[in-house]
Structures are given as structure tokens and as C-alpha cells.
Amino acid sequence: MQIPSFVREYTLPPLEWQRAMRTWSKTMRQDQPVCYDEQVSGWRLFRYEDILQVQNDYKTFSSEPVGGESLSIIGMDPPRHSKLRALVTPAFSARTIAQLAPRVQQIAQEMLANALPAGKMEMVADFASPFPIFVITDLLGLPAEKRPYVKAWTDALATGSLPFEEVGITMAQAIEEHRQKPREDILSLLLNAEVDGQHLTEYELLGFILTLLIAGNLTTTQLLGNAILCFDEHPEAWDQLRQDRSLLASAVEEILRCLPPNRGTGGDRTIIGGRIATTDVEVGGKLIRRGEEIYVTTISANFDEQQFSDPERFDIRRTPNRHISFGHGIHFCLGAPLARLQTKIALDLMLDMIPDWRLSHDVPLKQIENPIVFGAQKLPLTFSSSRSMRKD
Numbered sequence: 058m059q060i061p062s063f064v065r066e067y068t069l070p071p072l073e074w075q076r077a078m079r080t081w082s083k084t085m086r087q088d089q090p091v092c093y094d095e096q097v098s099g100w101r102l103f104r105y106e107d108i109l110q111v112q113n114d115y116k117t118f119s120s121e122p123v124g125g126e127s128l129s130i131i132g133m134d135p136p137r138h139s140k141l142r143a144l145v146t147p148a149f150s151a152r153t154i155a156q157l158a159p160r161v162q163q164i165a166q167e168m169l170a171n172a173l174p175a176g177k178m179e180m181v182a183d184f185a186s187p188f189p190i191f192v193i194t195d196l197l198g199l200p201a202e203k204r205p206y207v208k209a210w211t212d213a214l215a216t217g218s219l220p221f222e223e224v225g226i227t228m229a230q231a232i233e234e235h236r237q238k239p240r241e242d243i244l245s246l247l248l249n250a251e252v253d254g255q256h257l258t259e260y261e262l263l264g265f266i267l268t269l270l271i272a273g274n275l276t277t278t279q280l281l282g283n284a285i286l287c288f289d290e291h292p293e294a295w296d297q298l299r300q301d302r303s304l305l306a307s308a309v310e311e312i313l314r315c316l317p318p319n320r321g322t323g324g325d326r327t328i329i330g331g332r333i334a335t336t337d338v339e340v341g342g343k344l345i346r347r348g349e350e351i352y353v354t355t356i357s358a359n360f361d362e363q364q365f366s367d368p369e370r371f372d373i374r375r376t377p378n379r380h381i382s383f384g385h386g387i388h389f390c391l392g393a394p395l396a397r398l399q400t401k402i403a404l405d406l407m408l409d410m411i412p413d414w415r416l417s418h419d420v421p422l423k424q425i426e427n428p429i430v431f432g433a434q435k436l437p438l439t440f441s442s443s444r445s446m447r448k449d
């Protein structure tokens with residue numbers, strides 16, 4: 058079938074695109090929940106249930122690219138995937154990540170404090186984009202002066218012009234320094250990680266670091282930006298949060314459900330959770346042949362009426378909220394605890410420091426032009442500059 062052109066274009070403003078996607082995918086869930094998309098030569102799935110079938114069965118639905126080994130854990134199947142995932146999991150467990158909270162908070166607080174006197178900031182460039190980069194630079198045990206490098210790597214990865222050697226040299230230096238003098242950061246944890254007497258090889262470690270940059274930075278940036286879009290559209294939800302901070306965690310889940318930062322519409326299966334059938338298999342009543350590709354439509358699953366009651370409602374108290382914005386199964390996002398922590402801390406600080414922020418609509422908002430992530434290019438905010446800094 059022909060997919061409507063808006064799906065892959067960036068012409069609609071972010072919320073209009075999202076609304077159009079919701080309407081279109083609702084029809085698709087009813088009429089053609091499993092359909093062949095000629096433009097990407099693959100099957101596109103719309104129902105929550107069918108997507109889970111695929112993500113739960115890694116034997117039938119492989120993540121590995123055709124004709125080549127993936128450098129990234131996202132594009133590996135067991136047993137390679139299991140080994141690498143076991144090695145890196147301790148460094149990303151909810152417990153380890155929770156210990157990072159004070160440092161993440163300090164970074165966010167400094168950034169917001171810098172913006173405060175002006176009474177305005179462009180949320181994406183001034184906060185949402187540098188924040189995860191500062192955090193990941195810190196986590197990797199790189200000094201603050203390397204932040205511009207990490208930003209440049211992230212941007213280059215996003216555009217496909219990766220300065221691989223540059224990353225290799227900087228990280229090799231950092232790895233050597235950490236070997237000689239272990240520290241309290243993720244790089245030291247990764248270097249010491251051991252499963253059945255095996256450590257990560259330097260190649261695996263570098264591949265993993267690149268994955269963190271690809272999978273972690275732009276997505277978290279967009280999640281923060283999408284939070285602004287959600288609360289701009291639903292100011293009553295921001296007021297509820299102001300009155301009850303215990304809603305922060307469920308609010309972040311609802312933002313993830315309604316405005317997933319991963320666009321999930323392209324054809325790049327190694328990055329956005331696509332799979333390839335390893336055998337002939339039936340999904341949602343359609344026969345998918347061995348070797349054919351499969352893509353998930355995240356927004357569609359997150360609004361599936363079979364899974365969510367009143368899915369169109371933005372409800373920051375929603376529970377349970379089993380959205381699939383972080384994927385599902387063995388590839389479930391390793392960075393989910395970190396993304397959640399950063400977003401909760403950022404929103405909590407905004408509630409303290411700039412609770413009266415307003416999004417300017419003087420210039421129409423534009424979508425970020427990136428096939429992998431979804432959100433706004435720019436989010437100009439104004440707020441009162443008289444707030445004092447939070448003291449902990």
C-alpha cells in the first residue's frame with residue numbers, strides 16, 4: 058500500500074503531525090493492521106498485540122542487519138546480545154542510575170540558573186539538547202572540556218557523518234586513564250564488568266559508547282521538548298503537577314506514551330526497533346516470509362484502544378501505562394532509567410525555578426527533520442526572572 062506522504066515528511070507542525078498520525082493509524086488498526094509498505098519494502102505493524110508478538114520473539118524476528126555484524130547492541134541477536142547486555146546492565150540498572158541523581162540535578166540546576174536572569178530561553182538549544190550531553194559526558198568520565206566533542210559526535214551520528222577516528226582517539230585515552238585509575242563512573246563500571254570471566258573488548262566498548270550517543274542523546278532531548286509540547290497543550294496537567302509532585306513519574310510515562318521521542322516511521326530497522334523474519338510466520342493473520350522486514354508504529358501501539366482505556370486522553374495519573382516507547386522484550390531500552398531520571402529532575406526543577414513558563418507561538422513550531430527522532434526544532438519559552446534558585 059501507499060503510505061500517506063505526511064507520515065515521512067516534516068512539513069506539519071509537531072502536534073498536527075502527531076494528531077494526523079493518530080487518526081491515520083486508528084484507521085489502519087481497524088482496516089489493515091499488518092500492511093506491506095512498498096516504499097520501505099517491509100511490513101508495517103499497527104496493533105499493540107502484533108508488535109508485542111514480534112518484540113517478544115527474538116528467534117523468529119531478528120534484529121541483526123543483513124550481511125554484516127552490527128557494532129551496536131541494538132542490532133545484535135542472542136547469544137552475542139545476551140553476553141553484551143549482561144556486561145553492560147549493571148552500569149545502567151535503576152539502582153546505579155538513581156545514585157547519579159545529585160550530579161544530574163546539579164547539572165540541570167546550573168543550566169536553568171544561567172537562563173533565569175534573561176527571563177527567556179530556547180528550550181531545545183539552551184537546555185534540552187546540551188543537558189543529556191553534559192550528563193553522558195560526565196557518566197563516561199570525560200572532563201567537561203570534552204562536551205563539545207561529545208556534542209559533535211552526537212550530531213555527526215545523527216547525520217551519518219561519523220568522525221569515528223576522533224571518537225576512537227578520545228575514548229582510547231579516557232579508557233587508558235580509567236584503567237590506571239578507576240573512578241566512580243560508568244566507564245569504570247564498564248571496564249570492570251565481567252560475566253563468566255569475560256570482559257568487554259575495546260571494540261565492544263567503543264561500539265557500546267557510540268550506541269549510547271546514538272540511542273540516548275537526541276531521544277532524551279526530544280522527550281524533554283515533547284514534555285513542553287504536552288504541557289503547553291494541557292496547562293491543567295502542569296498545574297496538577299505543581300500541586301502534587303508525586304505525579305512526576307506517571308506524568309513522564311504519559312508524555313512518553315503520547316509524544317514518543319522516537320518517530321518510528323522510517324525504514325531504518327537497526328535503529329528504531331525494526332526486525333527481520335528468520336522464517337515464514339503469521340502476524341495478525343498475514344503471512345510474512347523469511348527475510349522480510351518488519352517495522353513497528355510506536356504511536357499506533359500507544360493509542361491502541363484494546364490496550365489503553367480512553368487512549369486519546371492525556372492523563373498524567375494513568376496507571377498502568379504499558380506504552381512501548383522504550384521498546385519491549387530483550388532489547389527494552391537500557392537507558393530508560395537514565396532518560397526517566399533526567400526528565401523527572403528537569404521537570405521538577407522547572408516547577409521550582411520557572412513554574413510560570415509560557416511557550417511562544419509567534420513563529421509556528423517546526424518538526425525536527427530527522428527520520429529517527431520526533432519533536433520540535435525550537436521551543437521559545439518566557440518566564441518570570443524573579444525566582445530564587447532552589448536550595449537543597
Ligand code: HEM
Nearest residue numbers: 130131272273276277280330382383384388390391392396
Ligand atoms: C526518551 C529517551 C529514549 C527513548 C524513547 C529510547 C528508545 C529506545 C527503544 C525503542 C529501544 C529498543 C530498540 C529495539 O527494540 O530495537 C531502545 C534501546 C536502547 N536504548 Fe534507548 N531510548 C531512550 C533513551 C536512551 C538513553 C538515555 C540511553 C543510554 C544512555 C539509551 C540506550 C539504549 C540502548 C543501549 C538500547 C539497546 C538495548 C538492547 O538492544 O538490548 N536509550 N531505546
